[in-house]
Amino acid sequence: MxxxxxxxxxxxxxxxxxxxxxxxxxxxxxxxxxxxxxxxxxxxxxxxxxxxxxxxxxxxxxxxxxxxxxxxxxxxxxxxxxxxMMQALEPSAEERAAIERQIEQAGPVEQAIAATTAALSGLSACAGMVMVAKRDLVLRQMSFVTLSADKALAVLVGDDGSVENRVIDIPLGLPPSALIEAGNYMSAMLGGLTLVEARAKLEREMADERAALDGAARTLIERGLAIWSEDADRRPVLIVRGQARLIDDTAAADLERVRELLDDLEGKQEIARLLDSASAGDATRIFIGAENKLFSLSGSSVITKPFRGLDGRVVGVVGVIGPTRLNYARVVPMVDYTAATLARLMG
Structure with a gap:
């Protein structure tokens, strides 16, 4: 056939x-x-x-x-x-405003991305998703809190207002003063720098013996910077919003398909690979049903669009996941518009 x-x-x-x-x-x-x-x-x-x-x-x-x-x-x-045969329908003024509104909100970039993804999910009645490269975090402040004899919580505040926590190993018997000294040094001497810049400056000052740090505080700072740098390099940021919208009246009659689809969405590593494959070129890509191995069992469609930063490089991919019977004429232009909005946000 x-x-x-x-x-x-x-x-x-x-x-x-x-x-x-x-x-x-x-x-x-x-x-x-x-x-x-x-x-x-x-x-x-x-x-x-x-x-x-x-x-x-x-x-x-x-x-x-x-x-x-x-x-x-x-x-x-x-x-x-x-x-x-499809004739695309441009997003309405209300739909464009709902997407645009998210980039005007103050706060961390990831928060704005998540809100924009949620808006796309709501407007399209699909699950919205976006993957962006991990942005270089600019340090504002860092502190360390003892958790146990060999563990401490490193708290990092970014220049965009984001707050992240990591648990790190510390030497047994480390005095509380070392944690205070390490936090003060990082906030005063490394504030305003990216993780890469902070590590380079710390290495230079230690090589020149200009870092006024004792060995314990130096160890804390090195471990704190190392674990954040490893996390940043390990994977891009992937946000999926609106999974519940996939369970409509039609899907409820086919609970096995819904279960397969939600299981697919939990496998975020596979979604990241799919979005990464869609980042080549500029065109909107549409995967329908079995055309995409990841969602072939659940019979779902995926619409994706890459977006670029000011330097012209692809910085992320935005898309939706929905049933094969989604309104392509309406959703495809909506994904395109969201991609353009995120490009301005990331620029």
């Missing part, structure tokens, strides 16, 4: 095919020839429509869930519709 191109369909086949797809995107259910004849205004008899639908099925564009049902588009049929 091979899939056709749009040029292979005559006008009658295109009209019937569009009605089937529009009905499926609206309801998630198959539609029969009699219903099409009654509702579509095509001026075709049910028998003529059945013949056309049979031809479309042989081309791999439609399928019948079971023998007594009508027809619904296959993944190949949806791909043909999206690539050759």
């Amino acid at each position: 091979t899939s056709a191109s749009i040029t292979e369909l005559n006008d009658r086949a295109r009209d019937v095919f569009r009605v089937v797809v529009d009905s499926y995107l609206a309801t998630g259910a198959p539609i029969g020839s009699r219903t099409i004849a009654q509702l579509s205004g095509l001026n075709l008899s049910p028998a003529s429509i059945r013949n056309v639908m049979q031809d479309l099925e042989e081309l791999g564009l439609l399928a019948a869930p079971h023998t007594s049902a009508g027809r619904m588009p296959t993944d190949s049929g949806l791909r043909l519709f999206v690539d050759g």
